[in-house]
Amino acid sequence: MRTVRNLTTAALLAGTALLGLPGVAGADSPSPDPSATGGGAAAPTEAGTSFRTATAVRPGRHATAQASTGDYLYWQFPADAAERPTVRATVKLPQATALQAASTWRIDVYDGLRRRQACRFGSQTHTVPAGTSSVELTCHLRTVRAWAEPWSGDPLPGAYYVRLTAVRLAATDVGQPLDAALDIDVEDTGGASAVDGGLSAPLVQGSSATVEPEDGWASGWWSTRWLWTAGGAALAALAGIGGHRLTRGNGRPAVPGRV
């Protein structure tokens, strides 16, 4: 029957459209794949010592630095709207000069205006006993929003600073050599966290290096919500045609008086 066939076609079309959506959404998200981004600048092997001298790191690169215990190590990375960054830092202490007393290590993440950003979870602070040779720290940040009210501390697109240091350190343990490593992963949350409004420029200021995502800052015009809404409209139109067809029955409408 024609109506049924039409409905089936509509359903199939709808299904195809819907299945297509996540595919497109997936292609849209820049994956922090090191092999895909390996062609650019080399991974940094130094860390800065202040916000002003923070070393720029691209998400997906493995940044390393040699320093002394007690140093404050600074890096910065770009995070754009709808991204959810994760910072992982490793401190390795050469065995010979392992720490003689317990110490507490911490990573702090600050946004482009040097406001401290909260970690959703992750071991941001770690207290280790004497003799430890390795410390691992993690910070899972909140989703970066394209816009927020000035009175809120919500993460906004721009530079993010990472500070790695020992916040509690015995006097005897200061100045020992250490190797630090930093990895930044950025997960794209896609249209789910696309909010309205936007900054005219990302929060990047007051530092010698400037950071920018590999393919530039988002223009603020694209979101997978366009696809969802357009797809929804198309499906609604099909459903409307289907519904309209249903009311027409199998042929000419009955004329009152002729029945």
Add this chain to the structure above:
Amino acid sequence: MITRKRLVAGVFGLLVALTGGSFPAVATADSEPAGKPAPKVELVLDVSGSMRATDIDGKSRMAAAKQAFNEVLDAVPPEVRLGIRTLGADYPGKDRRTGCKDTRQLYPVGPLDRTEAKAAVATLAPTGWTPIGPALLGAAEDLEGGDATRRIVLITDGEDTCAPLDPCEVAREIAAKGIHLTIDTLGLVPDAKTRAQLVCIAEATGGTYTSVRHTDELSERVSQLVDRAAEPTLTPVATRGADRCEKAPALTPGLYTDRETFGEHRWYRVDVLPGQELRASVSVAADRAVNRDYGVLLRASTVHGREIVRGEAAGDGRTDVLSTGLRYPSPDIDDADTDGSGKPAAETVCLRVSNSFSAPAGVKTTPGLPVELSIAVVDGPDEAGDAAFLGLGRGWLFLGLLIVAGFVTGVLWGRLSRWRVSVWRTN
């Protein structure tokens, strides 16, 4: 409705913000920034009698230092102006007064002649006292002039024996001159007192402290510090905040430094046009021993004292700086007051920086804590008119609702047209 010009305005605004007046153009790491003053580094080496001790890889401390210097001199980046100063190299006597003046410039700060510099280092023999304070003062003098970044790398194996001039106070006073000078210290097999003193010197100037037990550690670290000096860095401009907004200095976008003692309030002013956004961040450095808990408040208010927005930060434990920031989008008003020339009048925003750092007894409170203030003024943001992106929808429920609504509309429309056709036919 919101005016949306993000695509164009965003890209150009970013370009302007990154390359325009507010910041110097950012030089790539491998190219020497044209017209920028060459960074200056002075290595200050302790040649006191204790450097004879043979406890670094079986060699004397002096031999280790010489070997490290040779390696460092070979690897100095070409743009760096390097000098060498010694302390305790000449006076072997017992007189403390003479011994404590024994510091001299071994190689002047300037373009490096490697052979000459190495020859000068080779002549050194462990001799005298450890006058760290006078050596630092001398080094700061050697590095004077120009607006370059300056770095002193101090290599010593013992504490300063020339009281009452405390080298730590000397370092803080040098840093307070606002000449972008950093002192990094390296202790050769240090004892507790030496370490405390060197840590204090490094902390006072935002430098680092390293304890050295092997020759390769020494040369690697010194090379690293010299390379660090060669990195192009933004140099902040010294300013002086006032105690009231009316007397405060008017700041344009850029990076500034100031000093603020414990509990002091410092005011600055920034002019913001309607529709522009002010972005300010402040870092207050703890350059000396401070009590465990501390805080920083950055407050933006109108000239009449009404608070607009604030940034606040609190912390505890060991830290180098405590920082916070704020953004204030000035409302875009169509009927803005004009200053006669047709341009809208700028709004003056007062910024107040205050801190709740406190010092333990015995710690000097002057000069104040270093304050770094970063100001930017950019175009205002596109205010959100809806919680979701452009009011667009997303999700399966949304799709389902659209389909059902479409279907119902189709059915109703079909019914309606059937009814109309039948009415027409009957007539």
